[in-house]
Amino acid sequence: MVWEPWTGCYPVSAGCKYCYYYGLYSKRYGQNNIVKTDDFYKPIETIYMPRKKITKYRIESGKIVFTCFTTDFFLPEADQWRVEAWDMIRKRSDLTFLFLTKRIDRFKISLPDDWKDGYENVRIGCSIEDQESADKRLPLYLSFPIKHKFIVCSPLIGEIDLSSYLQGIESVRAYGEAGKEARECDFKWILNLHEQCKSAKVQFDFVSTGRNFRHNGELKKINPYIQRKTARQLLPSDDGNADIQFE
Numbered sequence: 001m002v003w004e005p006w007t008g009c010y011p012v013s014a015g016c017k018y019c020y021y022y023g024l025y026s027k028r029y030g031q032n033n034i035v036k037t038d039d040f041y042k043p044i045e046t047i048y049m050p051r052k053k054i055t056k057y058r059i060e061s062g063k064i065v066f067t068c069f070t071t072d073f074f075l076p077e078a079d080q081w082r083v084e085a086w087d088m089i090r091k092r093s094d095l096t097f098l099f100l101t102k103r104i105d106r107f108k109i110s111l112p113d114d115w116k117d118g119y120e121n122v123r124i125g126c127s128i129e130d131q132e133s134a135d136k137r138l139p140l141y142l143s144f145p146i147k148h149k150f151i152v153c154s155p156l157i158g159e160i161d162l163s164s165y166l167q168g169i170e171s172v173r174a175y176g177e178a179g180k181e182a183r184e185c186d187f188k189w190i191l192n193l194h195e196q197c198k199s200a201k202v203q204f205d206f207v208s209t210g211r212n213f214r215h216n217g218e219l220k221k222i223n224p225y226i227q228r229k230t231a232r233q234l235l236p237s238d239d240g241n242a243d244i245q246f247e
């Protein structure tokens with residue numbers, strides 16, 4: 001279940017350079033404008049069931065709601081809309097809201113008053129792409145009160161040492177960059193991340209090779225249709241603690 005209360009974005013760091021939602025797609029669909037969507041009230045939309053004579057929420061209880069995947073939940077342009085978004089998230093405590101951000105530095109100023117040590121039904125993932133973004137965002141991320149924490153390396157464009165940032169992290173996921181202009185992803189970096197996670201007993205998933213993938217020193221172009229499958233074949237998922245599948 002996807003919820004895009006607003007759409008549009010703009011780059012914040014090197015990882016954004018070829019972002020699908022900022023680049024071509026945004027030009028075609030005018031997504032450089034940050035706008036509220038028609039789906040804004042989706043979590044609290046109801047339907048009437050004439051036979052049973054009851055009104056119920058359109059989104060059934062227990063679902064995971066993937067939120068703001070074509071934008072960033074913490075965009076400053078969305079500050080005024082976010083207040084209502086938090087109200088809906090609070091109201092639908094029977095759903096799990098999951099989002100990623102490259103703007104974790106805006107966490108504190110974007111919170112509702114009653115956040116305290118975090119809402120149980122909110123999972124916020126910190127998105128990083130290289131060592132520079134890891135060193136900048138992860139110390140902040142680890143210091144914030146969030147009930148469920150996970151790291152997403154997307155797009156992975158350099159080797160990252162995460163070993164000092166894994167305490168309290170539930171999982172790490174890694175994606176090579178997609179698209180024609182993609183920067184390369186080296187399988188050595190993936191294996192290295194996997195080892196770091198193993199040592200820290202954190203679940204690791206290699207989700208996608210991306211377009212330009214270096215394997216055993218050789219750079220290969222991977223067809224978009226098999227990027228995920230190839231990643232799974234090279235490094236099957238650690239499924240020990242997996243409770244959420246993004247795809």
Ligand code: SF4
Pocket residue numbers: 009010011012013015016019020021022070071072102
């Ligand atoms: S923050 Fe995310 S959605 Fe926004 S431009 Fe960067 S990669 Fe794209």
